């Protein structure tokens with residue numbers, strides 16, 4: 001069950017000061033106008049159908065909600081899906097999302113959004129399985145949905161999809177459980193309604209593609225009586241044919257072989273042809289085929305791979321098993337027509353159940369204790385001008401789920417108060433136990449009396465009604481009929497959502513569910529492999545009959561099966577953590593921006609939303625363990641060195657200055673009304689805000705200082721490097737200048753020295769020259785002197801030189 005803290009959403013309706021109906025309505029109204037289609041009350045999501053495309057389901061939105069807590073972001077179905085998924089991961093608990101609301105309120109769309117969300121957040125692994133799960137929906141919608149006056153794509157069956165997860169919390173597979181497909185639609189549709197989508201898709205494909213038309217003996221839609229029981233609907237052939245392609249594509253993704261796909265379409269076509277058989281009366285004692293029926297008969301026998309005589313037997317003769325002896329009785333024309341309708345219904349519903357089983361085999365998660373998240377999309381409460389057995393089953397389902405919901409929201413809540421010794425006023429809620437008892441509690445109840453009639457050879461609707469009137473005349477939930485004139489044809493039940501009058505006509509027949517055993521026996525000899533397989537197919541849930549075939553007790557009745565199916569569903573739900581989505585339909589016109597106050601209010605009432613709001617106001621909707629409470633709110637106290645004591649808790653409460661009628665201390669938990677919880681939360685948030693600002697302040701200071709130091713260090717380093725660099729450049733420049741100067745000076749000196757040397761050399765040479773000259777001169781003189789002396793004497797020459 002839910003955790004002790006009931007998370008309050010952003011748009012929690014319990015915050016309203018006065019919870020009166022008009023106010024609830026106005027509250028939703030405002031939100032609707034501003035395009036916000038989701039709101040919470042506690043952890044229950046209320047989804048208002050916008051009847052228009054709003055861009056809030058994209059991949060970006062999925063990522064936005066992924067890993068976010070419920071209530072952190074604005075209310076959304078993704079937030080709920082995330083909360084359920086997180087709970088699987090963290091608490092290791094199976095989850096269930098129960099989606100309810102009346103037809104057209106948006107249950108199927110919500111289911112798809114949840115599946116889309118789960119597939120997207122786990123899409124990194126085994127995307128093939130996810131693809132198969134999404135494609136399974138395409139097939140189910142084609143075969144199980146139809147246009148009704150209330151919804152153009154109405155699911156005519158209930159479904160519980162269990163998405164299974166492996167140990168790594170990735171999608172491992174999916175198991176679908178289907179409930180009560182509406183069979184009457186196959187043979188009759190009310191004004192403005194249609195047969196199942198797949199019928200039109202197949203016929204449209206035949207119009208677009210002659211090969212398909214030939215293979216399945218298809219004619220234009222106007223030709224088929226089962227498609228035109230009241231008025232002829234305009235069909236968009238191109239669109240239907242496109243949808244047909246999508247269905248065949250989905251079959252391919254689910255790895256259904258082509259011959260099986262063909263087999264399915266052959267059965268569908270044969271159902272359509274069955275509707276066109278007219279029969280011809282023979283003396284009021286029996287009937288035969290008319291001339292115009294010959295084409296239909298030969299096409300059906302060819303499509304189903306049956307011998308013509310076998311088909312004739314099943315269509316014109318009834319077999320009765322009297323203590324093992326089989327007697328054949330010709331059918332009167334009215335019986336033959338009815339029998340033909342029953343055949344069509346049996347063929348379609350068997351094909352549908354076969355499809356669900358096939359899908360389950362394809363998306364099978366395998367054995368082993370896989371965790372699952374179940375999504376229950378089931379029909380809402382129905383009350384038409386004429387209600388029949390189907391409406392009784394549908395309303396019974398809603399009673400059952402409502403009881404479960406009551407238990408979850410009210411009974412469980414109040415039992416917790418008792419356990420914790422909390423003083424409280426019992427909150428009155430619409431307890432539907434008595435209504436459920438009259439419908440299902442043995443030994444004498446609506447269903448038991450019906451089954452009793454079905455097991456009698458001459459059981460009839462009127463006998464059933466008489467039994468009911470005498471048995472329940474004084475039951476507070478029983479009504480004998482809308483008025484005295486209708487007591488022989490009607491009975492009524494006061495359901496939690498209002499009184500419904502049921503027309504008893506057809507109850508016994510519908511509950512008996514004539515299974516067309518003879519037809520399926522003949523089909524087991526069919527030449528078509530799929531048809532053969534289909535004839536032997538047994539719904540895995542109901543393979544439990546021990547009675548011999550043909551005896552009146554051989555089969556459980558429809559209500560018996562349905563009751564046991566529902567009980568197993570409730571048993572499963574009881575062992576899951578349950579989440580609720582209440583879908584609301586804003587108007588009956590299927591239009592956007594159109595809000596009908598009283599219609600919405602009715603839905604809020606019967607979905608239990610008004611009661612929930614009341615219990616949230618009158619009771620103590622917030623439960624926290626002592627420890628959690630103190631840990632959460634000790635921040636409001638100066639003295640934080642506490643002990644786990646009542647005194648400390650009371651001290652915390654006193655900070656709000658509210659009286660102790662708004663809270664109570666239980667044995668293990670604290671119970672708070674919304675008003676004090678919100679006040680405490682406001683104070684806590686204020687405190688947290690202040691502390692956060694202080695922390696931010698210190699952190700920012702520290703951070704700034706640290707970054708200042710870092711910058712300073714960096715600046716110093718830069719300066720250092722720059723100065724060094726600059727000095728180096730200067731030094732290099734100086735050195736280069738010095739070298740230039742040096743070289744120039746050296747040049748100058750060298751040139752001077754060279755000049756001096758050259759001068760010295762020149763002087764030296766000149767000296768040498770002069771010396772040489774002098775020497776030569778001296779030699780000349782000496783020679784001359786010697787010559788003189790030799791010629792005039794040595795004395796005269798000597799005195800010349802002195």
Ligand SMILES: Nc1ncnc2c1ncn2[C@@H]1O[C@H](COP(=O)(O)OP(=O)(O)OP(=O)(O)O)[C@@H](O)[C@H]1O
Pocket residue numbers: 049050051052053054101102103104105106107108109110151152153154155156378379380583
């Ligand atoms: N969230 C949404 N956004 C846009 N359109 C929506 C939304 N929910 C529902 N609708 C519209 O409302 C129509 C009816 O919704 P849906 O088929 O889910 O109703 P339902 O409750 O499953 O009805 P039924 O019980 O008849 O199957 C859809 O075809 C779609 O056009």
